Amino acid sequence: MPLDALRSEINRIDEQIIDLIAERQHLAARMAQVKMNEGLPVHDVKRTHEVLDRAFNYAVEKNINPVSVKHIFALLIEMSEEKQRECQGDGNLP
Numbered sequence: 001m002p003l004d005a006l007r008s009e010i011n012r013i014d015e016q017i018i019d020l021i022a023e024r025q026h027l028a029a030r031m032a033q034v035k036m037n038e039g040l041p042v043h044d045v046k047r048t049h050e051v052l053d054r055a056f057n058y059a060v061e062k063n064i065n066p067v068s069v070k071h072i073f074a075l076l077i078e079m080s081e082e083k084q085r086e087c088q089g090d091g092n093l094p
Helices: 003-038 045-061 066-087
Strands: none
Touching (some): 003 066, 045 066
16 A cells, blocks of 8 residues: 555544544543532542543553553543533633
């Protein structure tokens, strides 16, 4: 496969990744309402550990760098929490 074709495939996959991140952010906004209604905090230490451990283990299973994947998911969690705070009217406050 020529280099340009490979780059096109990577671009297509990148767009899919962005679409999935947007979908995740939409769900985070919905979670904000549920958490607010139930009086739950935005940050959930136990859930954060569950998500990061699950991502790490799945990366190992897929034979990709689990530490890098864990960093990516930490960023995704940070983005989700930021979105939840925005939806609850707290902006970027911790």
